[in-house]
Amino acid sequence: MRTILFPKKENWEELCRRPAIEKSQLDDIVSSILRRVKSEGDKAIFEYSEKFDGIKLTSLKVSPAEIQQSVDLVPENLKAAIQVAKNNIEKFHRAQLIQEQVIETSEGVSCWRKNVAIEKAGLYIPGGSAPLFSTVLMLAIPAKIAGCKEIILCTPPGPDGKINPLILYASMLTGVTDIFKIGGAQAIAAMAFGTESVPMVYKIFGPGNQFVTKAKEMVQQEGISIDMPAGPSELLIIADITANPAFIASDLLSQAEHSTDSQVIFLTDNKAMLEKVKSEVDVQVLRLPRKKIACEALEGSMIILLSSLEDCICFSNIYAPEHLIINTTGAEKFAEKVVNAGSVFLGEYSCESAGDYASGTNHTLPTNGFARSFSGISTDSFLKKISFQEVSRNGIVNLGPVIGLMAEAELLAGHKNAVDIRLKSLKNV
Secondary structure, eight states: EEEESOOOGGHHHHSOOOOOOOOTEEEEEHHHHHHHHHHHTTHHHHHHHHHHOOOOSSBBBHHHHHHHHHHHHHHHHHHEEEHHHHHHHHHHHHHHOOOOEEEETTTEEEEEEEEEOOEEEEEEEEOOTTTHHHHHHHHHHHHHHHSSEEEEEEEEOTTSSSHHHHHHHHHHHOOOOOOOOOOHHHHHHHHHHHOSSSOHHHHHHOOOOHHHHHHHHHHHTTTTTEEEOOOOOOEEEEEEESSOOHHHHHHHOOOOSSSSOEHHHHHHEEEHHHHHHHHHHHHHHHOOOOOHHHHHHTTTTTEEEEEEEEHHHHHHHHOOSSEEEEESHHHHHHHOOOOOOOEEEEHHHHOOOHHHHHHSSSSOOOOTTGGGEEEEEEEEGGGEEEEEEEEEEHHHHHHHHHHHHHHHHHHOOOHHHHHHHHHHHHOOO
16 A cells, blocks of 8 residues: 655645546447447347356346255355345335425425335346345345335356356345346346346446446436446545554455455554554455455555544545545544545444445445445435425415516416416406
8 A cells, every 4th residue: 555644735636536447448348239239139148148258148037946046055144144134224224215294385385295116227236256245235125115116137147157146045035026147238238228038127226347337327328327426446444543453454455355446545643553554454465365356456545644633534525435434532523524425434343344234324335536426325216206286276376476477587478378377267266
């Protein structure tokens, strides 16, 4: 990790820029995949599976038998752990279902909003070196709570052409409607446009590599809604002299092991703590099975010494981290000053792993600075808000003249007439 001591404030913005991702030919490759899937459907998917994954599939949809087999392949103690996480995630996300009141904005005029679930939700679960079954929980549970009628899931199969049983088990447990063995940009295309096998969805959720992210960005331009812009995972930690350096190092490494393009940042106002954390990182990284990945991620990461904890909070708000840990005395006081972050963890024992798996909050969060303007996934992400209004006879009498004057000022005579014709009809009663 790069060590930076007391950087000038005018340089903070530059330090907060994420490492650049190589994007040469990315647009051309992804747009080509989208076009082919849109025009050729399953045929293109089968060819891309063979080209990119080295797998010759005969069917894209996971069969009920394959799903049922996953039940026997998951150890009982892990099933119990998944159930605890599921219960906590359900509690937190069910509490987000809020019935709004009917508001009388003026006499005789009532307005309200109704929650309506997005009927068809598409979930993307990355494959690769780690079976991210926890992301199934984080996406499918709020989708089910919101009331989505169809929950479609795409995830790349392994070299044997099968989906990891943990992903299948989590999908079955959370009520996913259909599961498909499709990865990459072609999975996003399949859900966005529909194929002979894959139903078209109305909104696409889930993280992925740069090809998946670019595909989501491109289908959005064609009218398919997506959850949020996404990028490599990231964590920022703020700690003072009272923190346990071993805890800090373990949190940094837990995020660094995600992928080589993950970024972790440690901020402190104490040089002794800085040195202790550096030493702990060096010791702990050697114990990780994924140490090669973690070490490469650490090369693009930073440890920064600032003058005060207030400066640390200020720097964090500029960086806008996906995950933020505040491990200081009086962490709650500093938490009040956080304005840009995806999810915040307070205190010595609030490791980021808790949010990743089982505390109940969602781990699908904005990255790459998008926490300045985006929230993480919630039950609301799977809902539309439809507004209603009802204007009574008294309401049109009271509000009609206001509407008429405003419509006339905008030179919209038809709008004014729609009010005037009603007012005149009441005078004739």
